[in-house]
Amino acid sequence: MTxxxxxxxxxxxxxxxIHQYAARRTGSPDDAADVISETFLTAWRRIGDVPEGEEALLWLYGVARRVLANQQRGASRRAALTERLRAELAADRPAGSVDLDHVRAAFDALSERDREVLALACWEDLTGQQIAKVLKCTPIVARTRLHRARKRMAAALERQTSMTVAMGEA
Structure with missing residues (x-):
């Protein structure tokens, strides 16, 4: 036998x-699939070490158990790292700084046209002349659109701040 x-x-x-073993011990089908695939990958790599008969199942359970332990350690490390980063970012935020969720909500409330011109100016750091080339318009039109989009963004941020204050007082 090969x-x-x-x-x-x-x-x-x-x-x-092995499928049932993994499914009962994981929180999602994806995690169970990872355990199953790692278990059988190990079996493939070490097929010469896999015992004969029913002992093979016990060997596979042992491999699956170690795969699960590794998976859980990885999840714990990721959760700890996430918490540490969250704390660092909160500590680095200057007093009175704008909450990024509010900025995102205000940005999302704008029209696609306003979002595009603001993104080109702020995210891509393009000048009015460069924005004009991207949007295939004159530089005057590009600067006008950018100016108006900035005004609408400021108004949207003001609305977001007002809503947050009103919710906080409620």
Whole structure:
């Protein structure tokens, strides 16, 4: 029997059991699929170490158990890193700074046309002349559109701030 035949026999015989094992111990189908694939990848790489008969299932359970432990350690590390970054960003935010969620909400409330001209100016750091080339208009029209979009953005930010203050007082 070739290594491939041996692996296929193990896979066919024990996939349902490993699937159930992983599904009962993970929070999502994606996590279960990761456990299953890592378990059988290990079996493929180490097919010479996989015992015969029912012992193969026990060996696969052991591999799946270690894969789950690694997965959980990784999730814990990511959660700790996320929390640490959140705390650092909160500490770095200057007093009285604008909440980025408010800026995003105000930006999203603008028309597509206003968002585009503001994005070209702010995110891409283009000049009025360059914006005109991108938008295929004259520089005067581009500067006018940018000026008006900035005014509408300021008004949208003011509305967002007013709504936040009103909600906070409610």
């Amino acid at each position: 290594y491939r035949d041996r692996f296929e026999a193990v896979y066919d015989a024990y996939y349902p059991a």
